[in-house]
Amino acid sequence: MKNNINLFALVFVTILSACQVSLGDPVKVDKVLAISDTAKISIDMNIGDITIGVSTDDKAHITYYEYDRIKYEITENAGGFTLKQNIDKNSANGGNIKGVTILLPSSFKGTLSTKVNIGAINVSDISASSINLSSNTGHIFVRNISATTIIDLFAKAGHIYGTVKGSKTDFKTTSSTTIGGNSLTPNTGSGSKTLNVKANGIVDITFAP
8 A cells, every 4th residue: 555655756846847938037926816605616726735724804806917928818707716727839838837726705695616637626614505626636735615405526647635524424425446545435424415535546525513
């Protein structure tokens, strides 16, 4: 088991190292948006870490860094927004780029969908109608997240760690892992909420009041 995890880590580092390119100097961009409590938030990135937390006011705060070949597009709709990363097709997908930070109002109870091709996803203290987090190559970290309907966590080549608010009896849980340990019992529970967790590596999810 240990050798498999070490091999996985080596492959992960090799992929990231192969992606190193010169992207120029980053330019910091700060955006402040008014969103509704039931907003639909969608984040779609190719590379870079994503951090999502709670703001200190009633606005959404978005911070990202643009490069010569990496730009971002924000589309506002129905009280929510979509953030999409655009990379020049003539450049390699890579480099040690600075990630994106999004802070949402504590009153937010809408839907959150976040996906990244290469990068980690970190989400803390978010309560929503539904939460969907997906990374093709990277880890997922959650802390005190909750949803009234479904939480969907998927790390194709990474680990998933963290805490979900509530009791395990609140959820109908499905979970699986390929080469790592799994703290969840697969296909258990009959609660009104759904928790789906799938990773290539370790699954270490606990429940918290």
